[in-house]
Amino acid sequence: MARDAPGRLRPSWQADGAIDVTAPAARTAATTGRLRTPFRETSQAIILLQLAVVAGVLGGWELGARVGLLDPAVISQPTAIVARLAEMVGGADIYDATLIEHVWATVQALAIGYVLGGVLGLVGGLAFARLRLVTRVLQPYVLAVYSIPKIALAPLFVLFFGIGVVSKIAVVALGVFFMFFFNTYAGLVNVDEEHRNIARVMGASPRQLFWRIDLPSAMPAIMTGAKLGVPFAMIGAIVGEFIAATRGLGFLILRSTSLFDTAGLFATILILVAIVWVIGQLVSLLESRLLRWQPNRRQRAVAA
Amino acid sequence: MTVAAPPDHVIEYQGIAKRFPSHGRIVTALDGIDLAIRRNEFVSVVGPSGCGKTTLLRLAAGLEPPSDGRTVYNGTPVERVNTDVGYVTQESNLYPWMTLRQNVEFPLEIRGVPKAERRERADEHIRMVGLEGFEQHFPYQLSGGMQKRGSIIRTMIYNPDVILMDEPFGPLDAQTRMVLQDDLLRISAMRQQTILFITHDLTEAIALSDTVVVMSARPGRIRQEFRIPLSRPRNVFQIHDQPGFIETYDEIWESFRSEVVGQGRARPAAAVVAG
Numbered sequence: 001m002a003r004d005a006p007g008r009l010r011p012s013w014q015a016d017g018a019i020d021v022t023a024p025a026a027r028t029a030a031t032t033g034r035l036r037t038p039f040r041e042t043s044q045a046i047i048l049l050q051l052a053v054v055a056g057v058l059g060g061w062e063l064g065a066r067v068g069l070l071d072p073a074v075i076s077q078p079t080a081i082v083a084r085l086a087e088m089v090g091g092a093d094i095y096d097a098t099l100i101e102h103v104w105a106t107v108q109a110l111a112i113g114y115v116l117g118g119v120l121g122l123v124g125g126l127a128f129a130r131l132r133l134v135t136r137v138l139q140p141y142v143l144a145v146y147s148i149p150k151i152a153l154a155p156l157f158v159l160f161f162g163i164g165v166v167s168k169i170a171v172v173a174l175g176v177f178f179m180f181f182f183n184t185y186a187g188l189v190n191v192d193e194e195h196r197n198i199a200r201v202m203g204a205s206p207r208q209l210f211w212r213i214d215l216p217s218a219m220p221a222i223m224t225g226a227k228l229g230v231p232f233a234m235i236g237a238i239v240g241e242f243i244a245a246t247r248g249l250g251f252l253i254l255r256s257t258s259l260f261d262t263a264g265l266f267a268t269i270l271i272l273v274a275i276v277w278v279i280g281q282l283v284s285l286l287e288s289r290l291l292r293w294q295p296n297r298r299q300r301a302v303a304a
Numbered sequence: 305m306t307v308a309a310p311p312d313h314v315i316e317y318q319g320i321a322k323r324f325p326s327h328g329r330i331v332t333a334l335d336g337i338d339l340a341i342r343r344n345e346f347v348s349v350v351g352p353s354g355c356g357k358t359t360l361l362r363l364a365a366g367l368e369p370p371s372d373g374r375t376v377y378n379g380t381p382v383e384r385v386n387t388d389v390g391y392v393t394q395e396s397n398l399y400p401w402m403t404l405r406q407n408v409e410f411p412l413e414i415r416g417v418p419k420a421e422r423r424e425r426a427d428e429h430i431r432m433v434g435l436e437g438f439e440q441h442f443p444y445q446l447s448g449g450m451q452k453r454g455s456i457i458r459t460m461i462y463n464p465d466v467i468l469m470d471e472p473f474g475p476l477d478a479q480t481r482m483v484l485q486d487d488l489l490r491i492s493a494m495r496q497q498t499i500l501f502i503t504h505d506l507t508e509a510i511a512l513s514d515t516v517v518v519m520s521a522r523p524g525r526i527r528q529e530f531r532i533p534l535s536r537p538r539n540v541f542q543i544h545d546q547p548g549f550i551e552t553y554d555e556i557w558e559s560f561r562s563e564v565v566g567q568g569r570a571r572p573a574a575a576v577v578a579g
Contacts, residue, residue, distance in 0.1 A: 194393055195397060195399060197365075197367050199410075199414070200367075200385045200387075201366075201385060201387060201389060201390065201391040202387065202410070202414050203387035203411070203415065204414050205414075208414055212399075212410070212413075213399070216401040216402075217401070292442075293400055293442045294400070294444075295444040295445075
């Protein structure tokens with residue numbers, strides 16, 4: 001059975017790669033031409049397989065629900081979810097507001113909280129990187145606060161800021177803050193000393209050192225914080241809405257669950273995933289702009 | 305050419321010692337260094353690795369203070385970062401987030417030179433070392449030799465009084481090295497520059513310099529100074545054929561060898577030094 005398997009089953013670029021090593025230079029062009037096609041086939045095959053997995057899971061789920069193996073009241077079923085999703089996207093009233101209004105409530109808190117937490121984290125990380133004494137004094141407290149699950153603080157924020165968008169923003173900002181804070185700090189502390197020395201000998205002022213050397217050096221780390229901050233921001237917003245809200249995706253999740261609107265629950269989660277994906281893309285776009293000087297990034301951009 | 309000129313010393317190391325704490329012990333990197341660098345001279349310092357050659361440059365740049373003694377620059381003790389010098393490190397250290405042109409312009413940007421002039425001077429220097437067409441490239445898109453050229457013209461562009469170079473051609477292949485040595489000879493001849501050059505390659509030191517200073521193994525001391533009698537302009541590609549090269553090489557090698565051998569690295573001369 002393994003007779004003709006290697007050519008088909010093993011990633012064909014592997015076999016071709018082996019040939020390529022020993023191939024005379026004259027054959028290089030032809031080899032490259034042959035290398036490309038099988039590789040593309042392989043990645044297409046993988047996509048097909050991935051789609052097959054999704055189809056299998058969804059099909060099994062749907063079938064299970066119809067046959068009665070799964071209880072649609074608890075786990076719903078794909079067709080019902082799609083129908084509910086269409087209904088929601090179509091502008092139907094879902095628990096006293098349209099989908100747009102719910103999404104807006106969440107995204108608004110998310111955006112404001114993200115920017116607020118991000119800016120504070122940046123400034124805080126900067127201060128910690130600069131003021132060694134402050135760092136040494138405050139470090140244990142910062143770590144202590146960081147170790148508290150932010151969810152545990154959410155009710156406290158409701159006490160502080162009342163039921164409404166402000167407490168939600170606060171929960172989002174807190175999570176995002178730490179991501180920016182730690183990464184900005186790490187980025188600035190790890191600036192190559194030789195890079196700074198060369199600039200100092202050239203006569204750079206502290207201001208120039210910061211803007212032209214320190215900040216760009218730390219940018220990859222800061223962007224890591226920015227990316228990690230996105231899911232944290234979403235968690236914060238949803239948790240904030242779990243605790244006290246009459247609008248928003250977190251509220252939708254909670255309400256649809258309590259009313260056994262399982263299809264609505266899954267539909268909301270899908271919308272959530274889509275939003276996180278869009279935000280992630282935006283951050284990646286920003287990243288590729290700011291870090292276009294990094295080798296791997298450029299290559300990826302070229303390849304894409 | 306400097307024989308007739310007054311002994312005008314740009315850099316003077318006066319009784320320098322440098323000690324570092326290392327693993328709970330005090331390591332003496334430099335000891336009893338007295339050395340004067342004359343204006344417009346190309347001076348190379350050769351010595352076994354770990355003899356504190358790099359520290360000499362960092363002292364002159366004001367990036368480190370000496371433990372004893374003082375470094376005098378143009379008659380004034382160096383007490384803070386010395387912005388009159390240019391510092392070319394062992395790694396090219398072009399800023400990865402700047403394009404080649406931005407890197408070369410950077411010293412002028414620091415000095416507040418207007419953008420148009422900055423651009424013009426940068427492009428002129430980029431052309432001088434044959435890097436035209438690569439202005440918009442980021443360092444990772446340049447070869448090692450190109451990066452090196454970039455970092456040298458980034459220092460040349462603001463005409464520092466003295467250029468400190470720390471084994472700038474160390475990691476390059478032999479071919480590229482010679483091309484860059486040739487570049488450096490041309491450029492430094494063009495503008496009467498004082499250069500303090502660190503290397504462990506004796507051939508390179510002789511090919512480029514007016515004076516070669518041999519240092520001892522740790523603790524680094526000045527062992528001997530040699531005037532290089534080779535006429536200029538020199539051809540680095542055929543430096544071995546230049547009259548006087550062999551004699552000069554042998555003479556300095558005698559002094560240098562005992563240090564290298566002292567480190568337990570006895571090897572044929574050509575392998576160790578010209579390597």
